Amino acid sequence: MLTRVKSAVATFMGGVMPGGGGDTSGASDVPSKFPYSRPEFLGLSPDEVECSADHSARPIVTMKESKSLPWSTGYAEVINAGKSTLNEDQACCEVLVVKRRPPGSSPASSRGLVARRRSSLPNGEGLGLREDLVNADNLTFHYWALFDGHAGCGAAVVASRLLHHHIALHLQEVMDILCTPDLQPPTCLSEEPARHNLVPTSQRALTRAVSLRGAAGAPASPSAPPTRFFAEKKVSQESLVVGAIENAFKDMDVQIEKERAVYNISGGCTALVVVYVLGKIYVANAGDSRAVIIRGGEVTPMSREFTPESERRRLQFLAYMQPHLLGNEFTHLEFPRRVQRKEVGKRMLYRDFTMSGWAYKTIQDEDLKFPLIYGEGKKARVLATIGVTRGFGDHSLKVHDSNISIKPFLSCCPEVQVYPLAQHQHGADDVLVLGTDGLWDVLSNQEVAEAVTCFLANCDPDDPHRYTMAAQELVMRARGVLRDRGWRISNDRLGSGDDISVYVIPLVHGNVQD
Numbered sequence: 001m002l003t004r005v006k007s008a009v010a011t012f013m014g015g016v017m018p019g020g021g022g023d024t025s026g027a028s029d030v031p032s033k034f035p036y037s038r039p040e041f042l043g044l045s046p047d048e049v050e051c052s053a054d055h056s057a058r059p060i061v062t063m064k065e066s067k068s069l070p071w072s073t074g075y076a077e078v079i080n081a082g083k084s085t086l087n088e089d090q091a092c093c094e095v096l097v098v099k100r101r102p103p104g105s106s107p108a109s110s111r112g113l114v115a116r117r118r119s120s121l122p123n124g125e126g127l128g129l130r131e132d133l134v135n136a137d138n139l140t141f142h143y144w145a146l147f148d149g150h151a152g153c154g155a156a157v158v159a160s161r162l163l164h165h166h167i168a169l170h171l172q173e174v175m176d177i178l179c180t181p182d183l184q185p186p187t188c189l190s191e192e193p194a195r196h197n198l199v200p201t202s203q204r205a206l207t208r209a210v211s212l213r214g215a216a217g218a219p220a221s222p223s224a225p226p227t228r229f230f231a232e233k234k235v236s237q238e239s240l241v242v243g244a245i246e247n248a249f250k251d252m253d254v255q256i257e258k259e260r261a262v263y264n265i266s267g268g269c270t271a272l273v274v275v276y277v278l279g280k281i282y283v284a285n286a287g288d289s290r291a292v293i294i295r296g297g298e299v300t301p302m303s304r305e306f307t308p309e310s311e312r313r314r315l316q317f318l319a320y321m322q323p324h325l326l327g328n329e330f331t332h333l334e335f336p337r338r339v340q341r342k343e344v345g346k347r348m349l350y351r352d353f354t355m356s357g358w359a360y361k362t363i364q365d366e367d368l369k370f371p372l373i374y375g376e377g378k379k380a381r382v383l384a385t386i387g388v389t390r391g392f393g394d395h396s397l398k399v400h401d402s403n404i405s406i407k408p409f410l411s412c413c414p415e416v417q418v419y420p421l422a423q424h425q426h427g428a429d430d431v432l433v434l435g436t437d438g439l440w441d442v443l444s445n446q447e448v449a450e451a452v453t454c455f456l457a458n459c460d461p462d463d464p465h466r467y468t469m470a471a472q473e474l475v476m477r478a479r480g481v482l483r484d485r486g487w488r489i490s491n492d493r494l495g496s497g498d499d500i501s502v503y504v505i506p507l508v509h510g511n512v513q514d
């Protein structure tokens with residue numbers, strides 16, 4: 001067992017894995033769904049992609065001057081110091097226009113129903129989206145995402161290409177409500193939202209008018225879109241967007257699982273997503289990346305990290321309810337340290353899923369099993385294998401040299417936090433910073449806030465690249481410089497050896513909804 005643990009830890013802590021490899025599915029004879037690349041919006045040539053993977057120089061890659069992202073968003077990234085051949089972080093940034101689904105069309109495909117706008121266009125062409133924001137037939141949302149892959153980059157690449165389409169599809173399901181002012185909260189919903197498009201158009205219009213009159217106490221507008229509502233529960237517009245994002249995450253993970261049969265989708269990935277729609281920012285996090293708002297120099301956390309330690313009670317509860325998932329080799333209980341055979345019959349501190357504190361128990365033989373969660377901080381592992389507990393993929397991942405699956409303990413469900421952007425006034429230096437753990441491993445929230453605030457204060461306020469330069473500054477501060485035998489940052493601390501990806505999103509643009 002100890003050998004198994006050592007091997008597994010070596011693989012996930014420091015082993016060099018070939019690009020796209022590291023998966024145990026044995027599916028290497030099938031093609032990748034998408035080839036490895038860097039984020040599409042960077043517009044890198046194949047040669048530039050290859051140069052970006054230089055572990056010795058670790059060049060910081062930013063947006064080219066000829067390109068821009070929505071809201072003048074800044075982005076920068078750097079590859080790791082050698083823990084994997086390729087950069088396993090991925091990113092995506094888009095502006096999408098969701099169109100109302102024609103009556104009778106299938107909800108299974110977004111083809112023709114979702115238009116991509118702006119992010120990949122040189123010089124930010126096509127900025128005139130304002131009409132789309134208020135058009136009852138179109139719903140525009142802005143989207144930024146970071147994916148931190150492990151054990152290969154397959155899952156991260158797939159998620160970076162597809163997750164926004166799943167979000168668009170789920171927003172489309174509720175856009176009748178979101179885009180129609182007289183349907184905004186208080187709002188009444190069907191108890192079975194997925195069925196509402198099965199009702200013939202004429203019947204839906206009639207059903208809607210009747211149910212709305214009963215629910216909201218007001219007659220429905222004759223031009224209102226046809227749909228079917230009931231008065232069971234009042235649901236806010238905000239919670240509908242949150243639900244759309246949550247279900248999109250689940251669909252993304254299901255798609256990865258299904259497509260493993262025909263594509264090589266290696267490894268897994270965390271996901272940190274920002275959606276801006278209808279005046280609010282939604283930050284959805286599944287993993288250990290982090291989002292913070294820096295406003296007037298003050299930090300507001302917009303996400304929580306999901307790690308073996310932060311999710312101990314959820315994981316222990318699952319193992320308690322389904323002990324077969326532990327394969328008779330692990331115990332769901334936590335002890336302060338590994339229990340030794342000579343300690344059987346003695347008392348030792350422990351805790352289970354019901355406890356935040358500690359208590360004593362008499363050690364029995366079964367307590368000698370390896371703990372479900374073992375290690376502290378960045379070294380904490382679930383089933384001695386993996387250090388993150390939420391994200392996509394990992395469907396084939398097993399405890400080394402065993403048939404024990406990791407996936408049941410990993411969740412693709414995000415936690416979503418909402419920031420009512422339109423309710424606040426923002427200055428040009430107020431930003432939302434997103435970073436993978438490579439940034440936050442070595443810089444605190446406060447250090448990031450001070451660095452960004454200081455940097456932007458010394459920039460030309462009219463320079464459209466100031467946020468790109470701020471992102472570059474953050475990556476530089478986390479990577480450090482190569483000195484002696486390692487990367488060093490301020491105060492001679494060790495720099496981050498991980499992949500680092502950072503967005504700096506100016507919030508002032510939310511004031512004008514461009």
Ligand code: MG
Pocket residue numbers: 148436437438498499
């Ligand atoms: Mg990382």
